[in-house]
Amino acid sequence: MPTDTPLTAAEAAAKICAKYPAITSREFRGDTTLTIPRELLQAAMTYAKEACGFDMLLCVSSVDHLGEDPRFEVNYTITQAETGHNLLVRTPLPEADPAVPSLVPVWRSANWLEREQYDLMGITFTGHPDLRRIMMWEGYPYHPLRKDFPVAGIPTELPGVAFTEKAPAAGAPFTTSPGATAGEREPRSRG
Numbered sequence: 001m002p003t004d005t006p007l008t009a010a011e012a013a014a015k016i017c018a019k020y021p022a023i024t025s026r027e028f029r030g031d032t033t034l035t036i037p038r039e040l041l042q043a044a045m046t047y048a049k050e051a052c053g054f055d056m057l058l059c060v061s062s063v064d065h066l067g068e069d070p071r072f073e074v075n076y077t078i079t080q081a082e083t084g085h086n087l088l089v090r091t092p093l094p095e096a097d098p099a100v101p102s103l104v105p106v107w108r109s110a111n112w113l114e115r116e117q118y119d120l121m122g123i124t125f126t127g128h129p130d131l132r133r134i135m136m137w138e139g140y141p142y143h144p145l146r147k148d149f150p151v152a153g154i155p156t157e158l159p160g161v162a163f164t165e166k167a168p169a170a171g172a173p174f175t176t177s178p179g180a181t182a183g184e185r186e187p188r189s190r191g
Contacts, residue, residue: 006083012052013087020044033088041091042101045078049106054078054087057103060113062121066147071095074123076103093123102128120145 007015009032013025016034023044024035036044048054059077070092079086091100102125103110114125115134122143125131132138142149 006080006085007052009085009087012048012054012085015052016044016048019047031086031088033090035090035092038091038093038100041089042103042106045076045089045103045106048078048087053080053082054085056081057107057109057113058086060103060110060117062117062123062145064121064145064147069094072098072121072123074100074117078107098122099124099126101126102131104128119143122146 010027013032013034017023017025020036020040020043022037022040026033026035034044056079057076058079059075061075063073063075065071065073072093072095074091074093076089076091077086078089093100098121100123102114104114104125105127110125111128111130112134114123114128115131117123118125118128118131119133119135120143133140136142136144142154144153
């Protein structure tokens with residue numbers, strides 16, 4: 001049950017870190033971010049909801065740090081509906097095992113958000129009640145938002161199911177061109 005006086009994000013982060021010493025907190029430009037190991041994620045998020053008043057999950061996203069270890073991280077934004085205080089949470093995941101506990105038991109709104117990350121980034125949410133693709137078709141072997149997925153796409157062996165040729169990227173509004181400087185590669189600089 002939430003506290004009587006709503007906690008700020010910094011106060012909640014300190015309370016969560018005191019309960020779970022493996023969790024770290026940092027503040028940058030007024031935003032408080034917790035880094036939570038995956039084995040503590042569900043317990044710490046339940047505590048954030050029940051003891052700190054963060055009653056709403058706003059966003060689940062992920063980042064692919066291709067070439068780094070850990071390669072992936074899952075990011076959550078939770079908030080107090082009454083005050084609007086946000087708390088950012090990140091959970092690093094290794095490339096060999098990009099799995100994290102599902103937060104559907106904590107917030108039902110995690111359902112589709114986790115399915116989207118599973119579909120497009122290949123992050124597995126263990127304990128999810130219905131973990132299946134939400135945008136790509138079942139059986140599609142790739143995760144299109146990973147950095148190693150080619151911008152032009154990959155032809156599929158399933159004609160009639162979806163667009164099966166490489167996507168034409170030449171001239172697209174956000175396609176960059178090789179150039180000497182970043183400014184020259186920027187699509188808007190070409191005219």
